[in-house]
Amino acid sequence: KQTAIDIxxxxxxxxxxxxxQGWMGSPFWWPVLVAPKNTKTVIYSSGLISDVQPEVVPA
Structure with missing residues (x-):
């Protein structure tokens, strides 16, 4: 069965x-996130282009 194809x-x-082992004798559930196989590549930035100072190149 295929999983995590589009979602x-x-x-x-x-x-x-x-x-x-110091676990208080109770069960623990480990979450595992699986990204979808068909996820497009993205680049995230918290800054804006307007926040970037243009580089001055000497003539």
Whole structure:
């Protein structure tokens, strides 16, 4: 079965926490995010082009 082709997927893996290992004897669920296979490449920037000072090149 194919998964995470066009939409993201989240999987949870259960680990039984032992008191001897400092886990308080309770289960913990590890989340795993899977990006979609058909995700387009993007570049993120928190700045704006207007925030960038133009580089002055000597003539």
């Amino acid at each position: 993201p997927m989240v999987m949870f893996f259960r680990q039984n926490g032992l008191k001897e």
